[in-house]
Amino acid sequence: MTVMIDGKALADEIVQHVAHDVLAFKLKHKVTPALAVVLVGEDPASGVYVRNKIKRTEQSGLQSIAHYLPENTTQSELDELIDQLNRDESVHGILVQLPLPAHLSEPRVIEAITPAKDVDGFHPENVGKLVTGQPVLVPCTPLGCMIMLKRQMDDLSGKHAVVIGRSNIVGKPIANLLLQADCTVTLVHSRTQNIEEICRSADILVAAVGQPLMVKEHWLKPGVVVIDVGINQISLDGKRKLVGDVDFNGVLSKTAAITPVPGGVGPMTIACLMQNTLTAAQHQLGC
Numbered sequence: 001m002t003v004m005i006d007g008k009a010l011a012d013e014i015v016q017h018v019a020h021d022v023l024a025f026k027l028k029h030k031v032t033p034a035l036a037v038v039l040v041g042e043d044p045a046s047g048v049y050v051r052n053k054i055k056r057t058e059q060s061g062l063q064s065i066a067h068y069l070p071e072n073t074t075q076s077e078l079d080e081l082i083d084q085l086n087r088d089e090s091v092h093g094i095l096v097q098l099p100l101p102a103h104l105s106e107p108r109v110i111e112a113i114t115p116a117k118d119v120d121g122f123h124p125e126n127v128g129k130l131v132t133g134q135p136v137l138v139p140c141t142p143l144g145c146m147i148m149l150k151r152q153m154d155d156l157s158g159k160h161a162v163v164i165g166r167s168n169i170v171g172k173p174i175a176n177l178l179l180q181a182d183c184t185v186t187l188v189h190s191r192t193q194n195i196e197e198i199c200r201s202a203d204i205l206v207a208a209v210g211q212p213l214m215v216k217e218h219w220l221k222p223g224v225v226v227i228d229v230g231i232n233q234i235s236l237d238g239k240r241k242l243v244g245d246v247d248f249n250g251v252l253s254k255t256a257a258i259t260p261v262p263g264g265v266g267p268m269t270i271a272c273l274m275q276n277t278l279t280a281a282q283h284q285l286g287c
């Protein structure tokens, strides 16, 4: 019997813990930690994620400050807003929802956010801290994956973890976190040879590649724990359906535990953002 790792239930639990700690923080400092969320343009999926972030911010007792900018916002207008948020002492976390419209530079925006307020953990300074084993603000999706893995497995030490995908947002940071948990880590990608064979030797498989249903049953070793980061929309029998990078129904005979899509990693990403906002506020107030 495979265990279904319930990301929604675990996310609820994390938000409750954050709400408890936020209350204590407010009583101690007479300050409400605040998260500024910036959405540029009309991308429908980004709109849903931002609304969910704001809802969770409120449930956590944090203050949310939303900035909705039009699609034709210029780079200098966005730079100016970030600069203003960086200087505003009542703002503890800044998040610019990605992807940005094509005319705006994501690296420039990521680097413009002051590292102490970078609740996404994407700034090169925070990436450097993560890689050197001194993480403070860790990207939310990888953080959520690690929490789920640690809940599921007593000890990650010595396990062979295979990460499919080398993005800055998920693949690279999760590989580093797994390394810090004493896993033996293999990161595979589109140019890797023998990808199926490498995956077959995994005790932990993290799929973050954005290819619907790519990982099949014969890619897996019996007893593997699978974390599916993919959120892909496909058309099935004329209906739109969300699926992961893993052929969920097809692999269940092999997995010891698996995250579903939806209801797995996605909700954890937003819960970890709440945790990071509180962490950022705690660091800024010297606790």
Ligand SMILES: Nc1nc2c(c(=O)[nH]1)N[C@@H](CN(C=O)c1ccc(C(=O)N[C@@H](CCC(=O)O)C(=O)O)cc1)CN2
Pocket (backbone or CB within 6 Å): 048, 049, 095, 096, 097, 098, 099, 120, 140, 141, 231, 242, 261, 262, 263, 264, 265, 266, 267, 268, 269, 270
């Ligand atoms: N600035 C950032 N931009 C983006 C990030 C990020 O961490 N920071 N990650 C993704 C989008 N994302 C959060 O922003 C995100 C994606 C999906 C979910 C989620 O809960 N998904 C649900 C399904 C939702 C649906 O029905 O469409 C699930 O998996 O159950 C949360 C957050 C890219 N941009």
